Amino acid sequence: MTTTIEAHGLVKRYGAVEALRGLDLEVPEGTVLALLGPNGAGKTTAVRILTTLLRPDEGTATVAGADVLREPEEVRRRIGLSGQSAAVDENLTGAENLEMIGRLYGFRRRRAVDRARELLDGFDLSDAGNRPAKTYSGGMRRRLDLACALVATPRVVVLDEPTTGLDPRSRLQMWDVIAGLVRTGTTVLLTTQYLEEADRLADDIVVIDHGRAIAHGTADALKAQVGGERVELVVADAADREAARAALAAVAGGDEVHDGATERSLSVAVQDGARSLRRVLDRLETDGVRVLDVGLRRPTLDDVFLTLTGRTAEDADASGPPPGGGADEERDLVPARPDAAGEVAR
Amino acid sequence: MTTLTRTLTDTQVVAKRNLLKIVRVPEILVAVLISPIMFVLLFAYVFGGAIDPGDGTSYREFLIPGIFAQTVVFGATFTGAGIAEDMQKGIIDRFRSLPMSQSAVLAGRTLSDVVYNVLSLLIMALTGLLVGWRVRGSLLDAAAAFGLLLVFAYAVSWIMALVGVLVPSVEVINNASFIVIMPLTFVSNAFVPLDSFPPALRVFVEWNPVSTLTQACRELFGNTNPAAPVSDAWSMQNPALYTLICVVVILVVFAPLAIARYRRTSR
Numbered sequence: 233m234t235t236t237i238e239a240h241g242l243v244k245r246y247g248a249v250e251a252l253r254g255l256d257l258e259v260p261e262g263t264v265l266a267l268l269g270p271n272g273a274g275k276t277t278a279v280r281i282l283t284t285l286l287r288p289d290e291g292t293a294t295v296a297g298a299d300v301l302r303e304p305e306e307v308r309r310r311i312g313l314s315g316q317s318a319a320v321d322e323n324l325t326g327a328e329n330l331e332m333i334g335r336l337y338g339f340r341r342r343r344a345v346d347r348a349r350e351l352l353d354g355f356d357l358s359d360a361g362n363r364p365a366k367t368y369s370g371g372m373r374r375r376l377d378l379a380c381a382l383v384a385t386p387r388v389v390v391l392d393e394p395t396t397g398l399d400p401r402s403r404l405q406m407w408d409v410i411a412g413l414v415r416t417g418t419t420v421l422l423t424t425q426y427l428e429e430a431d432r433l434a435d436d437i438v439v440i441d442h443g444r445a446i447a448h449g450t451a452d453a454l455k456a457q458v459g460g461e462r463v464e465l466v467v468a469d470a471a472d473r474e475a476a477r478a479a480l481a482a483v484a485g486g487d488e489v490h491d492g493a494t495e496r497s498l499s500v501a502v503q504d505g506a507r508s509l510r511r512v513l514d515r516l517e518t519d520g521v522r523v524l525d526v527g528l529r530r531p532t533l534d535d536v537f538l539t540l541t542g543r544t545a546e547d548a549d550a551s552g553p554p555p556g557g558g559a560d561e562e563r564d565l566v567p568a569r570p571d572a573a574g575e576v577a578r
Numbered sequence: 579m580t581t582l583t584r585t586l587t588d589t590q591v592v593a594k595r596n597l598l599k600i601v602r603v604p605e606i607l608v609a610v611l612i613s614p615i616m617f618v619l620l621f622a623y624v625f626g627g628a629i630d631p632g633d634g635t636s637y638r639e640f641l642i643p644g645i646f647a648q649t650v651v652f653g654a655t656f657t658g659a660g661i662a663e664d665m666q667k668g669i670i671d672r673f674r675s676l677p678m679s680q681s682a683v684l685a686g687r688t689l690s691d692v693v694y695n696v697l698s699l700l701i702m703a704l705t706g707l708l709v710g711w712r713v714r715g716s717l718l719d720a721a722a723a724f725g726l727l728l729v730f731a732y733a734v735s736w737i738m739a740l741v742g743v744l745v746p747s748v749e750v751i752n753n754a755s756f757i758v759i760m761p762l763t764f765v766s767n768a769f770v771p772l773d774s775f776p777p778a779l780r781v782f783v784e785w786n787p788v789s790t791l792t793q794a795c796r797e798l799f800g801n802t803n804p805a806a807p808v809s810d811a812w813s814m815q816n817p818a819l820y821t822l823i824c825v826v827v828i829l830v831v832f833a834p835l836a837i838a839r840y841r842r843t844s845r
Contacts, residue, residue: 280671283675284674284675285671285674285675305677306677308675308676308677309677311675313671313672313675316668319667319668319669319671319672320669320672321595321669323598323599323602323603324595324598324602328595328598332591332594332595333672333676335587335588335591336588336591336673336676336677336678336682337676337677337678338584338677364602380672
């Protein structure tokens, strides 16, 4: 399989701040790579370098066979960019936006108009095609944005946080659109803050933190490491805590029971969420433990970070170097694994 | 497609996009057109009686070519603001990720602003005629005057295009342009006669292209009094030629600077 996006040792500094500290990426043709990380991790910087908007201080990258530093024009011909790094012109109609971009790709007027109509139809925007984009809902605007990236049917599409800020329904709709794109064999680089999004859309996930990849693997490998779903429990009486801990330990999927934010809350990673939840509740019922709140929670970016670095993603948000091995009180609960990247990496 | 036709096509596509904004946000157009009318009326009626140009013509005749020059120079702020706004909103990143001509975004903006200037000159000329301004030379000369105003405005647009890619936000543009444009337009003969300036400033006024542009327009419109004393500085003796030289110099310096800066720019 050929590699469509390849980056080696990308470094980008802004004054004293290192946005990227030696990032390597590899995306085989026709696959989807998700760059997963919190705000400020370096995702957008990486996207901007790969789409020729920014020059790295060190490192090399090729996209669709063209070198981003030596042949930027050639790269631009072969990619489509969408998401928070690009924008639509809100004073133009959807059709005008797409036609303008077609013309700027070098299409003749007729072809640009035809392609715009095709994309509007394909993205469920034909009714809104002649309205200025400023009248669009958030979801419509993102779909138009994505359509803009696809005008020239590029081999590589880069999506920078395509669903950030969207309501759940629009997000699901956007996922369907992206999944459809992937089925056509387009190579996709996607950045996201949502583990669920990466899981849903990507073949491979690179977790990025402070400008460096800290884990690389399939969504399944990452989830297996993070522990999949968790049962979270809050007991009414703090005295029942140990009974609850025992109930959770009985369904634990390998990991130990974690203490929650308060002394009455606990959680544990499980394999079969719904069944585990029922078993826990049955046992607590038998033991006469009163439960205040219980639920199943899918792992989030925070869980990934907690597992990989011992810190939550919010801590990672704060600038400055990562602490050596995570905060002390967290270390006993979730062992920090400095070699985590090695474990998941292929 | 050759590089040149590519650049021209892309420039035209971007210019069309900028002009569509006028259609969609007519408030902008109103603002652009109201301020010249305001200036004409303000200077004609508020200062008209107090300021005597001293060359025998009525102040209004003296004033209108100055207003033309001042307004088209001020209009360049619009170029800077448009570019800064595009940078801020991320549409520039879309353009920069496309295989289009790298100079087309700025060239398209400066081109579409020529259309604004044509409109505002038209409005000002009509307002001027209403308050007593007259074209006393030939129509060909008058057309040459308008042409000179437009090419000069085009050159100044490129200065503001550079400012537009340099500043971090639209808000900064107005302040930044004030620093450049206010002295250029007010320390000139646009509103007051040359001999009212102290000798130290007079040299600046004589070689200020806004002065020579104004002077050239006055001569071409026939709004000067031949009996009145004229500065013997070379620039004021050959105002149209000197203005054109300035246009070329500004374009040669600022267009490449602005484009180079645009290519390297990133938020």
